[in-house]
């Protein structure tokens with residue numbers, strides 16, 4: 324299989340020059356009594372795109388959702404180990420969950436705009452967290468829509484329903500909604516899986532432009548996409564007991580061209596999945 328890499332991946336900085344935005348230490352995650360992932364230790368570097376790849380059921384989404392504790396909305400869950408966000412333990416009792424999820428935003432597989440106007444979708448989080456005046460809210464909405472590469476397509480229709488947008492536009496709207504509250508990290512869980520190739524290309528371009536403003540972690544089943552958009556890649560898989568583990572983490576070029584583990588090589592070459 325041939326891969327194309329972004330220039331920034333080929334020239335990836337040495338990890339010693341990078342700052343971990345998130346530092347994961349020996350993380351295990353349980354749904355009830357069922358362990359879904361174990362022994363995961365890795366860094367997500369500031370200003371870089373980290374792809375999370377691996378076969379179905381290996382715990383990619385679980386891992387991603389543990390990074391801003393959104394998994395806790397899914398029922399009785401438990402973690403062991405640590406996740407540090409710029410040095411702060413996100414699982415400590417003092418953590419304000421609303422604040423944490425504002426700083427570590429998330430975009431899901433299926434676009435999920437609210438059944439309201441385009442403007443109100445983007446303004447939603449800003450209104451929850453502050454009391455902006457109209458002028459500053461207008462500026463924030465415009466700036467988020469510009470960052471999400473959607474402004475030119477919607478600027479004359481801001482009061483129209485978000486549900487009238489195409490799937491790709493809805494996903495960029497969800498990205499704008501996440502960006503409007505100025506997160507430091509954006510978690511993306513298969514953001515293109517419901518989109519056509521053109522809409523996918525737009526999101527990939529967007530990911531690259533956003534990397535300069537924030538840190539991104541993206542779960543994807545698409546190996547070509549992982550090689551195109553990321554500088555670092557984490558490969559997860561399951562062991563015989565079906566518990567997800569991190570098999571290998573490294574620069575994307577290394578994972579795709581010279582992985583040290585045979586399981587990683589087989590997976591990226593499409594020999595299992």
Ligand SMILES: Nc1ncnc2c1ncn2[C@@H]1O[C@H](COP(=O)(O)OP(=O)(O)OP(=O)(O)O)[C@@H](O)[C@H]1O
Pocket residue numbers: 354359377378379380381382383384385386397567
């Ligand atoms: N809300 C939940 N409650 C109980 N078990 C769950 C829940 N979500 C996921 N799991 C289980 O945790 C394991 C990991 O699932 P997860 O969705 O994280 O894997 P994944 O690698 O993202 O899979 P896929 O690529 O198919 O989306 C699976 O065994 C799954 O059945």
